[in-house]
Amino acid sequence: MTAAVVDVLSVLVQAYDERREVNGWQIISAARRSGAAVYGALDNLEDVGWVEARWDPPEPNPAKPRRRLYTLTGAAARTARDGLAELPLRTPRPRPALGASLLRTAS
Amino acid sequence: VKAILALLGTIALGIAVNELSDVSPWLARKLVTVSARIRYGDTARSEVRTEELTAVIADRPGKVLKLGTALWFVATALAARLSRAAAGEAESDTPSFLRMGELPSELVAQYLFPTELFRGEWRRHWIHLAKSWALTLLIASLAIPAVHGWIKPTYANWLTLAIVLGGLTFMAFRGAGWYLNRFVLSNRRLMYTEGVVRRRVGMMPLMRVVDLRYEQSGLGRMLNYGTFFLESVSRVSMLRRIVDLPSPNELYLRVVEEMYEPEAVEARIAAAQSDETDEPSTATAPDADMIVAAVARLAAAVTEISATLSRWNLPVPRTPSDGVSRPETANDASGNHISENHLATSKQVTDPRG
Numbered sequence: 001m002t003a004a005v006v007d008v009l010s011v012l013v014q015a016y017d018e019r020r021e022v023n024g025w026q027i028i029s030a031a032r033r034s035g036a037a038v039y040g041a042l043d044n045l046e047d048v049g050w051v052e053a054r055w056d057p058p059e060p061n062p063a064k065p066r067r068r069l070y071t072l073t074g075a076a077a078r079t080a081r082d083g084l085a086e087l088p089l090r091t092p093r094p095r096p097a098l099g100a101s102l103l104r105t106a107s
Numbered sequence: 108v109k110a111i112l113a114l115l116g117t118i119a120l121g122i123a124v125n126e127l128s129d130v131s132p133w134l135a136r137k138l139v140t141v142s143a144r145i146r147y148g149d150t151a152r153s154e155v156r157t158e159e160l161t162a163v164i165a166d167r168p169g170k171v172l173k174l175g176t177a178l179w180f181v182a183t184a185l186a187a188r189l190s191r192a193a194a195g196e197a198e199s200d201t202p203s204f205l206r207m208g209e210l211p212s213e214l215v216a217q218y219l220f221p222t223e224l225f226r227g228e229w230r231r232h233w234i235h236l237a238k239s240w241a242l243t244l245l246i247a248s249l250a251i252p253a254v255h256g257w258i259k260p261t262y263a264n265w266l267t268l269a270i271v272l273g274g275l276t277f278m279a280f281r282g283a284g285w286y287l288n289r290f291v292l293s294n295r296r297l298m299y300t301e302g303v304v305r306r307r308v309g310m311m312p313l314m315r316v317v318d319l320r321y322e323q324s325g326l327g328r329m330l331n332y333g334t335f336f337l338e339s340v341s342r343v344s345m346l347r348r349i350v351d352l353p354s355p356n357e358l359y360l361r362v363v364e365e366m367y368e369p370e371a372v373e374a375r376i377a378a379a380q381s382d383e384t385d386e387p388s389t390a391t392a393p394d395a396d397m398i399v400a401a402v403a404r405l406a407a408a409v410t411e412i413s414a415t416l417s418r419w420n421l422p423v424p425r426t427p428s429d430g431v432s433r434p435e436t437a438n439d440a441s442g443n444h445i446s447e448n449h450l451a452t453s454k455q456v457t458d459p460r461g
Contacts (some may be wrong), residue, residue, distance in 0.1 A: 024159055025166035035163060035176055036142075036183035039156070065161035 006087065007031040008041040009080045012051065012070065016077045021069035023056070042070065050076035131174040135164050138177035145412055146184035185412075186329040192408030215291050215300065218308055224294040226365060226372065229358065232332035233401070235351035236285040240278050247274040290352060292362060294369055297337070299349065313366050315339045321355040331355075 011030045015022045022030070028038045045051045052073055055066045072080065139160035147153035160180065167173050210216075211225045219225060247270055254266045283303045291298040298310040318338035327333050333355030336348055352358055364372055 023166070024163040028163070028167075034179055034183075035160075035167075036180050039160075040183075040187075043152070060158075065158045065165065067162045067166070068155070068159040 004031075004033050004037040005041040005044060006084065007033055008038055008045070010084055012045075012072045013077060013080050013084060016072045021054075021056075021071050023067040023069055027070065045076075049073065050080070128170045131170050132164070135173035135177035136161050138174075139164050139180050142177070142180035142184040145181065145188050148188075148411070182329065188412060189405065189408060190330060192404045211291070212289075214287065215289050215298075218291070218298060218300060219293060223296075226292040226294060227361065228289045228291045229353060231285060231288055231290075231351045232330070232353040233285075234326070234330055234332055236282060238351075239281045239285075243274055243278050243281070247271070290349060292365060294365060294372075297362065311337060311339050313362075315341070316362075316366065319359065319362060321352075321359055323355060327355075335359075 008027060008031050011022065011027050014030075024035070024038070024042075027042075028035050031038060033041075042051065046053065050072060051070050053068050053070050056069045057066060060066065140157045143153055143156040143160055147156060164173050164177060167176055211219060211228060215225070215228050250270050251267055254270065255263050258266060280303060284301065287303060288301045289299070291300070294313075296310045296312045297316070298308070300306070300308045316337055316339055319335070321333045321335045323333035332351050332353050334348065334350045335352055335355065335358075338347075
């Protein structure tokens with residue numbers, strides 16, 4: 001299991017707990033992963049039957065592309081929550097502030 | 108005159124930037140659909156992802172950022188498709204570099220002493236061969252016009268033939284060299300063997316490796332290869348720098364584990380072997396057919412990708428005519444109706460079934 005899959009799973013587990021469905025862009029921005037990495041993970045999770053997806057809105061509309069909403073299946077959510085709990089605590093990926101070192105004076 | 112030119116230049120630049128920021132969301136939508144086609148081919152998932160990724164790009168804020176995201180989608184899709192093609196459709200769940208308890212190929216077995224334990228052997232990544240072939244082809248394609256330009260026609264044809272034959276021989280030689288190269292890890296040492304005619308065998312005891320590092324270029328990270336640097340106590344070593352090794356991080360961990368935790372490796376091999384006792388052994392030495400098949404698959408994938416893309420012809424970019432006079436819509440959230448408008452036109456022209 002790659003780190004990207006772990007990040008995507010934790011986003012999905014959180015959404016499952018809050019009884020929400022999340023779309024692709026929400027996963028990408030919440031997981032802070034590139035779109036390609038997220039979709040690679042979603043492909044794998046879909047292949048093993050961990051996530052279910054539905055179109056939003058359900059019927060196709062030629063003028064506007066539909067979003068796709070993802071949820072974990074109940075069994076997968078439990079497995080994933082247990083699995084994630086066993087992982088060493090992951091600190092959020094740090095984003096250093098730009099130019100912070102320039103402004104700070106050397107002490 | 109200069110001032111007028113500068114003024115005109117500024118205006119042109121402004122228009123160009125404005126046009127670019129208008130065109131880039133459109134281009135981004137085109138690119139993500141292209142990336143879905145490349146990545147998933149003609150599967151059912153391709154249709155789903157094509158529509159879905161268009162929606163994702165529409166959600167993604169920032170006009171130029173949309174383009175960047177889309178370009179990254181295309182790049183990773185290409186890399187994924189090509190490396191999948193070169194490796195063949197996955198035969199085994201575990202990647203070859205993680206399979207434990209394999210036997211050395213005959214090529215390597217002759218260099219191992221009886222009591223040492225073989226841990227694995229690796230060929231260089233295929234990019235190594237690809238680089239060498241690309242360079243040969245480049246030089247040949249420059250040399251042939253040069254020959255025709257500067258040498259009497261009587262001799263020019265013979266010389267062209269000589270260049271073609273020489274180039275092909277060289278490429279075959281390089282191919283054989285790549286096929287015969289092995290980087291070997293045993294419980295005692297790192298070893299490297301190479302050479303078609305002139306054969307070189309080098310080694311470094313694991314005990315004497317004082318520093319081990321690897322580097323990956325951007326392309327290396329996409330295609331998963333890297334260059335290893337080994338510092339040893341001795342100053343001169345054939346193993347100081349080994350370019351284009353596959354899966355560098357896994358390889359790195361394998362070597363480091365062998366140095367620090369040899370018992371753990373032993374235990375894992377024992378476990379893997381007890382799992383495999385009821386199955387026939389799948390550990391087979393790689394043979395030349397595999398390489399030929401991999402190259403053929405790669406070529407097939409390239410033609411297939413270009414076929415999928417050409418079947419679904421890309422429309423000519425339609426620059427919005429009201430691009431300059433339009434009220435400011437730099438803030439993407441406020442320009443919702445405009446992006447919908449864009450989507451409508453693009454959907455119309457890109458639908459593959461007309």
